[in-house]
Amino acid sequence: MSESLRNIWTIAKRELVGYFNSPVAYVFIVIFLLLNGFFTFMLGNYFLRGEANLNAFLMWHPWLYLFLVPAAGMRLWAEERRVGTLELLLTMPISAWQAILGKFVACWIFIALALFLTFPVVLTTMYLGSPDVGTMLTGYLGSVLLAGAYLAVTVMTSAMTRNQVISFILSVVICFFLILAGWEPVTDLLVRWAPEWLVNIVSSFSVMPHFSDFQRGVVDFRDLLFFGSVIAFCLFGTSVVLRSLRAA
Amino acid sequence: MITVEDLVKDFGPKRAVNRVSFSVQKGEILGFLGPNGAGKSTTMRMITGFFPPTSGRVVVGGHDIGENPIPAKRLIGYLPESAPCYSDMTVHGFLAFAAEMRGLHGAAREQAIQRVVGLCFLESVLHQSVDTLSKGFRHRTCLAQSLIHDPPILVLDEPTDGLDPNQKHEIRQLLKRFGRDKAIIFSTHILEEVDAVCSRAIIIDRGQVVANGTPAELRARHELAGSVSLRVQGTAAETVRTKLHALPAAGRVVVQGDAATVTARVYPRDKPVNGDLARSLSELAQREGWRLDELRTEEGRLDDVFRSITRPETAKGAE
Numbered sequence: 275m276s277e278s279l280r281n282i283w284t285i286a287k288r289e290l291v292g293y294f295n296s297p298v299a300y301v302f303i304v305i306f307l308l309l310n311g312f313f314t315f316m317l318g319n320y321f322l323r324g325e326a327n328l329n330a331f332l333m334w335h336p337w338l339y340l341f342l343v344p345a346a347g348m349r350l351w352a353e354e355r356r357v358g359t360l361e362l363l364l365t366m367p368i369s370a371w372q373a374i375l376g377k378f379v380a381c382w383i384f385i386a387l388a389l390f391l392t393f394p395v396v397l398t399t400m401y402l403g404s405p406d407v408g409t410m411l412t413g414y415l416g417s418v419l420l421a422g423a424y425l426a427v428t429v430m431t432s433a434m435t436r437n438q439v440i441s442f443i444l445s446v447v448i449c450f451f452l453i454l455a456g457w458e459p460v461t462d463l464l465v466r467w468a469p470e471w472l473v474n475i476v477s478s479f480s481v482m483p484h485f486s487d488f489q490r491g492v493v494d495f496r497d498l499l500f501f502g503s504v505i506a507f508c509l510f511g512t513s514v515v516l517r518s519l520r521a522a
Numbered sequence: 523m524i525t526v527e528d529l530v531k532d533f534g535p536k537r538a539v540n541r542v543s544f545s546v547q548k549g550e551i552l553g554f555l556g557p558n559g560a561g562k563s564t565t566m567r568m569i570t571g572f573f574p575p576t577s578g579r580v581v582v583g584g585h586d587i588g589e590n591p592i593p594a595k596r597l598i599g600y601l602p603e604s605a606p607c608y609s610d611m612t613v614h615g616f617l618a619f620a621a622e623m624r625g626l627h628g629a630a631r632e633q634a635i636q637r638v639v640g641l642c643f644l645e646s647v648l649h650q651s652v653d654t655l656s657k658g659f660r661h662r663t664c665l666a667q668s669l670i671h672d673p674p675i676l677v678l679d680e681p682t683d684g685l686d687p688n689q690k691h692e693i694r695q696l697l698k699r700f701g702r703d704k705a706i707i708f709s710t711h712i713l714e715e716v717d718a719v720c721s722r723a724i725i726i727d728r729g730q731v732v733a734n735g736t737p738a739e740l741r742a743r744h745e746l747a748g749s750v751s752l753r754v755q756g757t758a759a760e761t762v763r764t765k766l767h768a769l770p771a772a773g774r775v776v777v778q779g780d781a782a783t784v785t786a787r788v789y790p791r792d793k794p795v796n797g798d799l800a801r802s803l804s805e806l807a808q809r810e811g812w813r814l815d816e817l818r819t820e821e822g823r824l825d826d827v828f829r830s831i832t833r834p835e836t837a838k839g840a841e
Contacts, residue, residue: 358603359607359608
Protein backbone atom coordinates (compact mmCIF):
# COMPACT_ATOMS: atom_id res chain seq x y z
CA MET A 275 0.00 0.00 0.00
CA SER A 276 2.69 2.46 0.97
CA GLU A 277 4.44 1.65 -2.26
CA SER A 278 1.43 2.52 -4.38
CA LEU A 279 1.02 5.77 -2.43
CA ARG A 280 4.65 6.47 -3.07
CA ASN A 281 4.18 5.89 -6.80
CA ILE A 282 1.16 8.17 -6.84
CA TRP A 283 3.12 10.85 -5.06
CA THR A 284 6.10 10.46 -7.42
CA ILE A 285 3.82 11.03 -10.40
CA ALA A 286 2.00 13.91 -8.69
CA LYS A 287 5.30 15.53 -7.80
CA ARG A 288 6.48 15.30 -11.39
CA GLU A 289 3.30 16.96 -12.62
CA LEU A 290 3.54 19.74 -10.05
CA VAL A 291 7.17 20.40 -10.91
CA GLY A 292 6.10 20.43 -14.55
CA TYR A 293 3.50 23.11 -13.82
CA PHE A 294 5.94 25.37 -12.05
CA ASN A 295 8.77 24.79 -14.52
CA SER A 296 6.64 26.28 -17.27
CA PRO A 297 4.85 29.63 -17.29
CA VAL A 298 1.50 27.80 -17.21
CA ALA A 299 1.27 27.83 -13.43
CA TYR A 300 1.97 31.54 -13.04
CA VAL A 301 -0.30 32.61 -15.86
CA PHE A 302 -3.05 30.42 -14.47
CA ILE A 303 -2.74 31.74 -10.93
CA VAL A 304 -2.61 35.37 -12.00
CA ILE A 305 -5.64 35.05 -14.26
CA PHE A 306 -7.53 33.05 -11.66
CA LEU A 307 -6.96 35.72 -9.03
CA LEU A 308 -7.71 38.63 -11.38
CA LEU A 309 -10.95 37.09 -12.56
CA ASN A 310 -11.95 36.23 -9.01
CA GLY A 311 -11.38 39.80 -7.97
CA PHE A 312 -13.24 41.19 -10.93
CA PHE A 313 -16.27 38.95 -10.50
CA THR A 314 -16.45 39.35 -6.75
CA PHE A 315 -16.03 43.08 -6.48
CA MET A 316 -17.39 44.39 -9.78
CA LEU A 317 -20.07 41.97 -10.93
CA GLY A 318 -20.82 40.51 -7.53
CA ASN A 319 -21.22 43.96 -5.95
CA TYR A 320 -19.44 42.71 -2.90
CA PHE A 321 -19.43 46.05 -1.14
CA LEU A 322 -23.02 47.01 -1.92
CA ARG A 323 -24.46 43.77 -0.62
CA GLY A 324 -23.82 44.61 2.99
CA GLU A 325 -23.46 40.92 3.82
CA ALA A 326 -20.61 39.49 5.82
CA ASN A 327 -20.24 36.29 3.81
CA LEU A 328 -18.48 34.91 0.74
CA ASN A 329 -21.50 34.51 -1.51
CA ALA A 330 -20.44 37.27 -3.88
CA PHE A 331 -17.16 35.44 -4.21
CA LEU A 332 -18.20 31.79 -4.31
CA MET A 333 -21.25 32.19 -6.54
CA TRP A 334 -19.01 32.72 -9.56
CA HIS A 335 -16.89 29.64 -9.09
CA PRO A 336 -18.97 27.21 -11.15
CA TRP A 337 -18.58 29.62 -14.10
CA LEU A 338 -14.99 30.54 -13.46
CA TYR A 339 -13.93 26.91 -13.11
CA LEU A 340 -15.86 26.06 -16.25
CA PHE A 341 -12.98 27.49 -18.27
CA LEU A 342 -10.06 27.56 -15.89
CA VAL A 343 -10.12 23.95 -14.70
CA PRO A 344 -10.18 22.44 -18.19
CA ALA A 345 -7.37 24.85 -19.09
CA ALA A 346 -5.29 23.61 -16.19
CA GLY A 347 -5.97 19.92 -16.75
CA MET A 348 -6.25 19.56 -20.52
CA ARG A 349 -2.60 18.65 -20.96
CA LEU A 350 -2.48 15.91 -18.33
CA TRP A 351 -2.90 12.96 -20.71
CA ALA A 352 -3.14 14.65 -24.11
CA GLU A 353 0.43 15.85 -23.86
CA GLU A 354 1.69 12.41 -22.82
CA ARG A 355 -0.03 10.94 -25.84
CA ARG A 356 1.27 13.59 -28.21
CA VAL A 357 4.90 13.38 -27.10
CA GLY A 358 4.86 9.61 -26.62
CA THR A 359 5.83 9.62 -22.97
CA LEU A 360 2.63 7.68 -22.33
CA GLU A 361 4.54 4.63 -23.48
CA LEU A 362 7.28 5.37 -20.99
CA LEU A 363 4.86 5.95 -18.15
CA LEU A 364 2.74 2.88 -18.71
CA THR A 365 5.69 0.50 -19.10
CA MET A 366 6.99 1.49 -15.70
CA PRO A 367 6.17 -0.86 -12.82
CA ILE A 368 3.03 0.99 -11.75
CA SER A 369 -0.65 0.43 -12.36
CA ALA A 370 -2.63 2.75 -14.62
CA TRP A 371 -4.64 3.68 -11.54
CA GLN A 372 -1.63 5.07 -9.80
CA ALA A 373 -0.80 7.19 -12.82
CA ILE A 374 -4.38 8.49 -13.12
CA LEU A 375 -4.62 9.33 -9.43
CA GLY A 376 -1.18 10.92 -9.39
CA LYS A 377 -2.05 13.25 -12.22
CA PHE A 378 -5.46 14.07 -10.82
CA VAL A 379 -4.09 14.81 -7.36
CA ALA A 380 -1.30 16.98 -8.75
CA CYS A 381 -3.64 19.21 -10.69
CA TRP A 382 -6.11 19.30 -7.82
CA ILE A 383 -3.41 20.44 -5.42
CA PHE A 384 -2.40 23.08 -7.91
CA ILE A 385 -5.94 24.46 -8.23
CA ALA A 386 -6.40 24.31 -4.47
CA LEU A 387 -3.22 26.33 -4.13
CA ALA A 388 -4.59 28.97 -6.49
CA LEU A 389 -7.82 28.96 -4.52
CA PHE A 390 -5.88 29.35 -1.27
CA LEU A 391 -4.35 32.52 -2.65
CA THR A 392 -7.79 34.14 -2.63
CA PHE A 393 -7.49 34.42 1.16
CA PRO A 394 -7.53 38.25 1.03
CA VAL A 395 -11.25 37.99 0.30
CA VAL A 396 -11.67 36.18 3.60
CA LEU A 397 -9.55 38.73 5.43
CA THR A 398 -11.53 41.58 3.92
CA THR A 399 -14.80 40.00 4.94
CA MET A 400 -13.53 39.48 8.47
CA TYR A 401 -12.31 43.04 8.62
CA LEU A 402 -15.59 44.54 7.43
CA GLY A 403 -17.98 42.40 9.39
CA SER A 404 -18.17 39.34 11.56
CA PRO A 405 -18.81 36.44 9.20
CA ASP A 406 -19.40 32.87 10.25
CA VAL A 407 -16.00 31.16 9.92
CA GLY A 408 -17.53 27.72 9.60
CA THR A 409 -19.66 28.80 6.64
CA MET A 410 -16.63 30.30 4.95
CA LEU A 411 -14.72 27.05 5.43
CA THR A 412 -17.53 24.90 4.02
CA GLY A 413 -17.77 27.37 1.15
CA TYR A 414 -14.13 26.77 0.35
CA LEU A 415 -14.57 23.03 0.79
CA GLY A 416 -17.42 23.09 -1.71
CA SER A 417 -15.33 25.11 -4.11
CA VAL A 418 -12.46 22.60 -3.90
CA LEU A 419 -14.83 19.70 -4.47
CA LEU A 420 -16.44 21.50 -7.40
CA ALA A 421 -13.02 22.02 -8.95
CA GLY A 422 -12.26 18.34 -8.32
CA ALA A 423 -15.39 17.25 -10.16
CA TYR A 424 -14.59 19.46 -13.17
CA LEU A 425 -11.01 18.30 -13.06
CA ALA A 426 -12.01 14.63 -13.13
CA VAL A 427 -14.06 15.37 -16.25
CA THR A 428 -11.04 17.10 -17.78
CA VAL A 429 -8.73 14.20 -16.92
CA MET A 430 -11.08 11.89 -18.77
CA THR A 431 -11.43 14.07 -21.87
CA SER A 432 -7.68 14.63 -21.84
CA ALA A 433 -7.09 10.89 -22.15
CA MET A 434 -9.45 10.75 -25.13
CA THR A 435 -7.29 12.81 -27.47
CA ARG A 436 -3.75 13.87 -28.15
CA ASN A 437 -4.97 17.36 -28.93
CA GLN A 438 -5.20 19.66 -25.93
CA VAL A 439 -7.67 22.01 -27.60
CA ILE A 440 -10.13 19.20 -28.28
CA SER A 441 -9.70 18.00 -24.74
CA PHE A 442 -10.43 21.53 -23.49
CA ILE A 443 -13.57 21.95 -25.56
CA LEU A 444 -14.95 18.53 -24.66
CA SER A 445 -14.52 19.11 -20.97
CA VAL A 446 -16.03 22.61 -21.13
CA VAL A 447 -19.09 21.17 -22.84
CA ILE A 448 -19.49 18.38 -20.28
CA CYS A 449 -18.94 20.72 -17.34
CA PHE A 450 -21.38 23.18 -18.86
CA PHE A 451 -23.95 20.41 -18.88
CA LEU A 452 -23.17 19.71 -15.22
CA ILE A 453 -24.02 23.34 -14.47
CA LEU A 454 -27.07 23.70 -16.69
CA ALA A 455 -28.76 20.43 -15.74
CA GLY A 456 -30.05 21.91 -12.50
CA TRP A 457 -30.37 25.51 -13.54
CA GLU A 458 -33.94 26.74 -13.20
CA PRO A 459 -34.45 28.00 -16.77
CA VAL A 460 -33.41 24.57 -18.00
CA THR A 461 -35.46 22.56 -15.55
CA ASP A 462 -38.44 24.81 -16.27
CA LEU A 463 -38.04 23.95 -19.91
CA LEU A 464 -38.12 20.24 -19.07
CA VAL A 465 -40.99 20.46 -16.60
CA ARG A 466 -43.41 21.52 -19.36
CA TRP A 467 -43.23 18.22 -21.20
CA ALA A 468 -41.09 15.68 -19.39
CA PRO A 469 -42.29 13.43 -16.58
CA GLU A 470 -41.19 14.48 -13.15
CA TRP A 471 -38.78 11.57 -12.61
CA LEU A 472 -36.83 12.55 -15.72
CA VAL A 473 -36.61 16.15 -14.57
CA ASN A 474 -35.33 14.93 -11.24
CA ILE A 475 -32.72 12.67 -12.80
CA VAL A 476 -31.42 15.39 -15.09
CA SER A 477 -31.33 18.02 -12.41
CA SER A 478 -29.65 15.65 -9.97
CA PHE A 479 -26.64 15.66 -12.28
CA SER A 480 -26.16 19.34 -11.66
CA VAL A 481 -23.38 20.65 -9.51
CA MET A 482 -25.36 23.77 -8.63
CA PRO A 483 -27.66 22.57 -5.83
CA HIS A 484 -24.84 20.55 -4.30
CA PHE A 485 -22.49 23.48 -4.42
CA SER A 486 -24.99 25.94 -2.96
CA ASP A 487 -25.45 23.71 0.09
CA PHE A 488 -21.80 24.27 0.93
CA GLN A 489 -22.23 28.00 0.46
CA ARG A 490 -24.96 27.99 3.07
CA GLY A 491 -22.65 26.23 5.49
CA VAL A 492 -24.24 22.80 5.15
CA VAL A 493 -22.06 19.76 4.67
CA ASP A 494 -24.56 17.18 3.55
CA PHE A 495 -23.40 13.62 3.10
CA ARG A 496 -25.34 13.47 -0.18
CA ASP A 497 -23.39 16.41 -1.54
CA LEU A 498 -20.09 14.78 -0.62
CA LEU A 499 -21.34 11.59 -2.23
CA PHE A 500 -22.29 13.48 -5.36
CA PHE A 501 -18.89 15.08 -5.89
CA GLY A 502 -17.13 11.88 -4.83
CA SER A 503 -19.06 9.80 -7.33
CA VAL A 504 -18.57 12.28 -10.19
CA ILE A 505 -14.81 12.13 -9.52
CA ALA A 506 -14.75 8.35 -9.15
CA PHE A 507 -16.85 7.84 -12.26
CA CYS A 508 -14.70 10.10 -14.44
CA LEU A 509 -11.44 8.62 -13.20
CA PHE A 510 -12.82 5.17 -13.86
CA GLY A 511 -13.78 6.42 -17.32
CA THR A 512 -10.19 7.56 -17.76
CA SER A 513 -8.88 4.09 -17.00
CA VAL A 514 -11.31 2.62 -19.53
CA VAL A 515 -10.17 5.13 -22.17
CA LEU A 516 -6.52 4.37 -21.48
CA ARG A 517 -7.09 0.64 -21.67
CA SER A 518 -8.97 0.86 -24.96
CA LEU A 519 -6.23 3.09 -26.31
CA ARG A 520 -3.65 0.37 -25.78
CA ALA A 521 -5.86 -2.49 -26.85
CA ALA A 522 -6.96 -0.90 -30.12
CA MET B 523 14.57 -14.44 -19.42
CA ILE B 524 12.10 -13.49 -22.17
CA THR B 525 9.81 -16.01 -23.81
CA VAL B 526 7.45 -14.94 -26.54
CA GLU B 527 4.85 -17.50 -27.60
CA ASP B 528 2.62 -17.22 -30.64
CA LEU B 529 2.25 -13.50 -30.28
CA VAL B 530 -0.49 -11.96 -32.45
CA LYS B 531 -1.57 -8.34 -32.63
CA ASP B 532 -4.41 -7.06 -34.77
CA PHE B 533 -5.13 -3.41 -35.37
CA GLY B 534 -8.68 -3.54 -36.65
CA PRO B 535 -8.63 -5.74 -39.72
CA LYS B 536 -4.86 -5.44 -40.12
CA ARG B 537 -2.65 -8.09 -38.57
CA ALA B 538 0.49 -6.28 -37.43
CA VAL B 539 2.19 -9.21 -35.73
CA ASN B 540 1.46 -12.76 -36.77
CA ARG B 541 2.39 -15.71 -34.54
CA VAL B 542 5.80 -14.52 -33.46
CA SER B 543 7.68 -16.84 -31.10
CA PHE B 544 11.22 -16.65 -29.77
CA SER B 545 13.13 -16.53 -26.54
CA VAL B 546 16.11 -14.63 -25.23
CA GLN B 547 18.39 -15.95 -22.51
CA LYS B 548 20.63 -14.13 -20.11
CA GLY B 549 23.87 -13.24 -21.82
CA GLU B 550 22.23 -13.02 -25.22
CA ILE B 551 21.90 -9.97 -27.41
CA LEU B 552 19.09 -10.38 -29.86
CA GLY B 553 18.99 -8.11 -32.88
CA PHE B 554 15.53 -7.44 -34.20
CA LEU B 555 15.58 -6.66 -37.90
CA GLY B 556 12.96 -5.88 -40.42
CA PRO B 557 11.77 -3.27 -42.88
CA ASN B 558 9.78 -0.31 -41.58
CA GLY B 559 6.30 -1.36 -40.54
CA ALA B 560 7.24 -5.01 -40.21
CA GLY B 561 5.98 -5.17 -36.64
CA LYS B 562 9.20 -4.69 -34.70
CA SER B 563 7.97 -1.86 -32.49
CA THR B 564 4.58 -3.48 -31.99
CA THR B 565 6.26 -6.68 -30.80
CA MET B 566 8.46 -4.71 -28.42
CA ARG B 567 5.46 -2.84 -27.09
CA MET B 568 3.82 -6.15 -26.30
CA ILE B 569 6.95 -7.45 -24.60
CA THR B 570 7.10 -4.38 -22.38
CA GLY B 571 3.40 -4.57 -21.55
CA PHE B 572 2.33 -1.38 -23.32
CA PHE B 573 0.08 -3.21 -25.77
CA PRO B 574 -1.85 -6.25 -24.65
CA PRO B 575 -1.50 -8.93 -27.35
CA THR B 576 -4.55 -10.07 -29.32
CA SER B 577 -3.43 -13.62 -28.55
CA GLY B 578 -0.32 -15.41 -27.40
CA ARG B 579 1.73 -14.55 -24.37
CA VAL B 580 4.94 -12.97 -23.15
CA VAL B 581 6.76 -14.30 -20.10
CA VAL B 582 9.42 -12.07 -18.62
CA GLY B 583 11.63 -13.52 -15.90
CA GLY B 584 8.95 -16.07 -15.05
CA HIS B 585 6.12 -13.52 -14.87
CA ASP B 586 3.41 -13.38 -17.51
CA ILE B 587 3.29 -9.71 -18.49
CA GLY B 588 -0.47 -9.83 -18.99
CA GLU B 589 -1.35 -11.49 -15.70
CA ASN B 590 1.41 -10.17 -13.52
CA PRO B 591 2.57 -6.96 -15.13
CA ILE B 592 4.21 -5.12 -12.25
CA PRO B 593 6.89 -7.67 -11.24
CA ALA B 594 7.56 -8.29 -14.94
CA LYS B 595 7.93 -4.58 -15.72
CA ARG B 596 10.33 -4.19 -12.81
CA LEU B 597 12.83 -6.40 -14.64
CA ILE B 598 12.68 -4.45 -17.89
CA GLY B 599 14.45 -1.31 -19.00
CA TYR B 600 12.73 0.08 -22.08
CA LEU B 601 13.73 2.63 -24.66
CA PRO B 602 10.67 3.40 -26.83
CA GLU B 603 11.04 4.10 -30.51
CA SER B 604 11.16 7.89 -30.60
CA ALA B 605 12.94 8.14 -27.24
CA PRO B 606 10.26 10.29 -25.60
CA CYS B 607 11.22 12.41 -22.59
CA TYR B 608 9.29 14.83 -20.40
CA SER B 609 10.40 18.05 -22.00
CA ASP B 610 9.43 20.31 -19.10
CA MET B 611 12.06 18.76 -16.81
CA THR B 612 15.80 18.95 -16.51
CA VAL B 613 17.84 15.87 -17.37
CA HIS B 614 18.53 15.35 -13.67
CA GLY B 615 14.87 15.81 -12.78
CA PHE B 616 13.79 13.36 -15.44
CA LEU B 617 16.26 10.71 -14.33
CA ALA B 618 15.31 11.29 -10.69
CA PHE B 619 11.68 10.69 -11.64
CA ALA B 620 12.59 7.48 -13.48
CA ALA B 621 14.65 6.33 -10.49
CA GLU B 622 11.82 6.97 -8.04
CA MET B 623 9.36 5.14 -10.25
CA ARG B 624 11.75 2.21 -9.99
CA GLY B 625 11.80 2.43 -6.22
CA LEU B 626 15.16 4.17 -5.85
CA HIS B 627 15.09 7.01 -3.34
CA GLY B 628 17.56 9.25 -1.56
CA ALA B 629 21.19 8.27 -1.84
CA ALA B 630 20.45 5.20 -3.96
CA ARG B 631 18.68 7.50 -6.43
CA GLU B 632 21.61 9.89 -6.74
CA GLN B 633 24.01 7.00 -7.13
CA ALA B 634 21.92 5.48 -9.90
CA ILE B 635 21.73 8.84 -11.66
CA GLN B 636 25.48 9.28 -11.46
CA ARG B 637 26.04 5.81 -12.88
CA VAL B 638 23.81 6.25 -15.94
CA VAL B 639 24.97 9.81 -16.54
CA GLY B 640 28.49 8.42 -16.82
CA LEU B 641 27.40 5.55 -19.06
CA CYS B 642 25.46 7.77 -21.43
CA PHE B 643 27.77 10.82 -21.40
CA LEU B 644 25.25 13.26 -20.03
CA GLU B 645 27.47 15.16 -17.56
CA SER B 646 27.51 18.33 -19.65
CA VAL B 647 23.72 18.64 -19.87
CA LEU B 648 22.71 17.29 -16.48
CA HIS B 649 20.99 20.48 -15.34
CA GLN B 650 19.71 21.55 -18.72
CA SER B 651 16.04 21.41 -19.59
CA VAL B 652 15.19 18.43 -21.80
CA ASP B 653 13.50 20.54 -24.47
CA THR B 654 16.71 22.45 -25.13
CA LEU B 655 18.67 19.27 -25.86
CA SER B 656 19.85 18.14 -29.28
CA LYS B 657 18.42 14.93 -30.64
CA GLY B 658 21.44 12.86 -29.68
CA PHE B 659 21.37 14.05 -26.09
CA ARG B 660 17.63 13.53 -25.80
CA HIS B 661 18.04 10.04 -27.14
CA ARG B 662 20.75 9.25 -24.63
CA THR B 663 18.69 10.77 -21.82
CA CYS B 664 15.92 8.34 -22.61
CA LEU B 665 18.43 5.50 -22.86
CA ALA B 666 19.80 6.50 -19.45
CA GLN B 667 16.26 6.26 -18.08
CA SER B 668 16.06 2.65 -19.25
CA LEU B 669 19.31 1.75 -17.49
CA ILE B 670 18.65 3.55 -14.23
CA HIS B 671 17.58 0.49 -12.22
CA ASP B 672 20.26 -1.74 -13.76
CA PRO B 673 17.60 -4.08 -15.14
CA PRO B 674 18.36 -7.71 -16.07
CA ILE B 675 16.41 -7.21 -19.30
CA LEU B 676 16.78 -4.42 -21.82
CA VAL B 677 14.32 -3.76 -24.61
CA LEU B 678 15.68 -1.03 -26.85
CA ASP B 679 13.84 0.19 -29.91
CA GLU B 680 16.46 1.60 -32.27
CA PRO B 681 18.98 2.60 -29.61
CA THR B 682 21.44 4.12 -32.08
CA ASP B 683 18.94 6.06 -34.15
CA GLY B 684 19.92 9.69 -34.58
CA LEU B 685 23.38 9.36 -33.09
CA ASP B 686 26.63 10.33 -34.76
CA PRO B 687 29.13 7.56 -35.64
CA ASN B 688 31.16 8.00 -32.45
CA GLN B 689 28.09 7.84 -30.26
CA LYS B 690 26.84 4.82 -32.17
CA HIS B 691 30.11 3.13 -31.46
CA GLU B 692 29.89 3.96 -27.76
CA ILE B 693 26.36 2.62 -27.49
CA ARG B 694 27.36 -0.59 -29.24
CA GLN B 695 30.25 -1.05 -26.83
CA LEU B 696 27.81 -0.44 -24.00
CA LEU B 697 25.41 -3.06 -25.32
CA LYS B 698 28.19 -5.59 -25.72
CA ARG B 699 29.34 -5.00 -22.19
CA PHE B 700 25.81 -5.31 -20.81
CA GLY B 701 25.19 -8.33 -23.00
CA ARG B 702 27.40 -10.46 -20.79
CA ASP B 703 24.97 -10.58 -17.90
CA LYS B 704 21.70 -9.25 -19.25
CA ALA B 705 19.16 -10.34 -21.80
CA ILE B 706 18.94 -7.68 -24.48
CA ILE B 707 16.56 -7.20 -27.37
CA PHE B 708 17.20 -4.31 -29.67
CA SER B 709 15.77 -3.36 -33.01
CA THR B 710 17.72 -1.73 -35.75
CA HIS B 711 17.83 -1.41 -39.47
CA ILE B 712 21.56 -0.92 -39.56
CA LEU B 713 22.90 -4.31 -40.55
CA GLU B 714 26.50 -3.70 -39.57
CA GLU B 715 25.21 -3.27 -36.05
CA VAL B 716 23.94 -6.81 -36.06
CA ASP B 717 27.39 -8.07 -36.95
CA ALA B 718 29.06 -5.84 -34.42
CA VAL B 719 26.82 -6.52 -31.46
CA CYS B 720 24.34 -9.38 -31.72
CA SER B 721 24.76 -12.93 -30.66
CA ARG B 722 21.55 -13.75 -32.51
CA ALA B 723 19.31 -11.99 -34.98
CA ILE B 724 15.68 -12.30 -35.96
CA ILE B 725 14.36 -10.92 -39.19
CA ILE B 726 10.70 -10.05 -39.15
CA ASP B 727 8.68 -9.18 -42.20
CA ARG B 728 4.99 -8.38 -42.45
CA GLY B 729 4.52 -9.46 -38.86
CA GLN B 730 6.19 -12.83 -39.21
CA VAL B 731 9.59 -14.17 -38.23
CA VAL B 732 11.30 -15.04 -41.50
CA ALA B 733 14.76 -15.82 -40.16
CA ASN B 734 16.22 -16.58 -36.75
CA GLY B 735 19.87 -17.40 -36.15
CA THR B 736 23.36 -16.14 -35.42
CA PRO B 737 24.65 -13.49 -37.81
CA ALA B 738 26.92 -16.15 -39.34
CA GLU B 739 23.98 -18.46 -39.93
CA LEU B 740 22.03 -15.68 -41.57
CA ARG B 741 24.94 -14.81 -43.80
CA ALA B 742 25.20 -18.47 -44.81
CA ARG B 743 21.81 -18.05 -46.44
CA HIS B 744 23.41 -15.81 -49.00
CA GLU B 745 23.64 -17.40 -52.45
CA LEU B 746 27.35 -16.70 -52.65
CA ALA B 747 28.01 -17.83 -49.09
CA GLY B 748 30.68 -20.53 -48.88
CA SER B 749 31.84 -20.04 -52.46
CA VAL B 750 35.49 -19.31 -53.08
CA SER B 751 36.77 -16.82 -55.58
CA LEU B 752 40.31 -17.02 -56.90
CA ARG B 753 42.45 -15.13 -59.39
CA VAL B 754 45.23 -16.85 -61.29
CA GLN B 755 47.91 -15.20 -63.39
CA GLY B 756 49.46 -16.71 -66.49
CA THR B 757 47.45 -19.90 -66.90
CA ALA B 758 44.93 -20.55 -69.63
CA ALA B 759 41.26 -20.32 -68.63
CA GLU B 760 40.56 -23.73 -70.15
CA THR B 761 43.20 -25.44 -68.02
CA VAL B 762 41.92 -23.80 -64.86
CA ARG B 763 38.40 -24.81 -65.64
CA THR B 764 39.27 -28.46 -66.24
CA LYS B 765 41.32 -28.71 -63.08
CA LEU B 766 38.66 -27.04 -60.97
CA HIS B 767 35.96 -29.30 -62.31
CA ALA B 768 38.05 -32.31 -61.42
CA LEU B 769 38.22 -31.23 -57.78
CA PRO B 770 35.97 -33.47 -55.63
CA ALA B 771 34.88 -30.67 -53.24
CA ALA B 772 33.85 -28.35 -56.07
CA GLY B 773 30.30 -27.99 -57.26
CA ARG B 774 29.44 -25.35 -59.84
CA VAL B 775 32.41 -23.56 -61.35
CA VAL B 776 32.37 -20.22 -63.15
CA VAL B 777 35.57 -19.18 -64.94
CA GLN B 778 36.21 -15.90 -66.70
CA GLY B 779 39.22 -14.26 -68.29
CA ASP B 780 41.97 -14.65 -70.86
CA ALA B 781 45.47 -16.11 -70.75
CA ALA B 782 46.85 -13.27 -68.64
CA THR B 783 44.37 -13.20 -65.75
CA VAL B 784 41.74 -15.77 -64.92
CA THR B 785 39.10 -15.23 -62.24
CA ALA B 786 37.01 -18.12 -61.07
CA ARG B 787 34.28 -18.71 -58.56
CA VAL B 788 33.87 -22.19 -57.17
CA TYR B 789 30.78 -23.20 -55.26
CA PRO B 790 31.06 -26.00 -52.75
CA ARG B 791 29.39 -29.30 -53.56
CA ASP B 792 27.80 -29.70 -50.13
CA LYS B 793 26.82 -26.39 -48.62
CA PRO B 794 28.39 -25.75 -45.25
CA VAL B 795 31.94 -27.12 -45.10
CA ASN B 796 33.77 -24.03 -44.05
CA GLY B 797 37.37 -23.61 -45.14
CA ASP B 798 37.53 -27.04 -46.79
CA LEU B 799 37.04 -25.78 -50.30
CA ALA B 800 39.55 -22.97 -49.94
CA ARG B 801 42.13 -25.37 -48.54
CA SER B 802 41.77 -27.87 -51.36
CA LEU B 803 41.93 -25.05 -53.90
CA SER B 804 45.14 -23.74 -52.45
CA GLU B 805 46.61 -27.28 -52.50
CA LEU B 806 45.56 -27.62 -56.11
CA ALA B 807 47.20 -24.34 -57.02
CA GLN B 808 50.41 -25.40 -55.34
CA ARG B 809 50.42 -28.76 -57.15
CA GLU B 810 49.82 -27.12 -60.51
CA GLY B 811 52.22 -24.26 -59.87
CA TRP B 812 49.56 -21.60 -60.52
CA ARG B 813 50.44 -18.06 -59.64
CA LEU B 814 47.61 -17.34 -57.23
CA ASP B 815 46.70 -13.69 -56.78
CA GLU B 816 43.68 -13.98 -54.61
CA LEU B 817 41.81 -16.69 -52.78
CA ARG B 818 38.84 -15.69 -50.77
CA THR B 819 35.89 -17.44 -49.14
CA GLU B 820 32.71 -15.46 -49.51
CA GLU B 821 30.88 -15.09 -46.20
CA GLY B 822 27.70 -13.73 -47.63
CA ARG B 823 26.48 -10.22 -47.03
CA LEU B 824 23.77 -9.66 -44.46
CA ASP B 825 22.15 -6.85 -46.36
CA ASP B 826 21.72 -9.05 -49.42
CA VAL B 827 20.22 -11.78 -47.29
CA PHE B 828 17.99 -9.21 -45.64
CA ARG B 829 16.84 -7.92 -48.99
CA SER B 830 16.24 -11.32 -50.52
CA ILE B 831 14.16 -12.38 -47.53
CA THR B 832 12.12 -9.24 -47.15
CA ARG B 833 12.00 -7.93 -50.69
CA PRO B 834 8.79 -9.41 -52.12
CA GLU B 835 6.50 -6.91 -50.42
CA THR B 836 8.65 -3.87 -51.16
CA ALA B 837 8.88 -4.90 -54.79
CA LYS B 838 5.13 -5.22 -54.93
CA GLY B 839 4.69 -1.87 -53.25
CA ALA B 840 7.00 -0.17 -55.73
CA GLU B 841 5.11 -1.34 -58.78
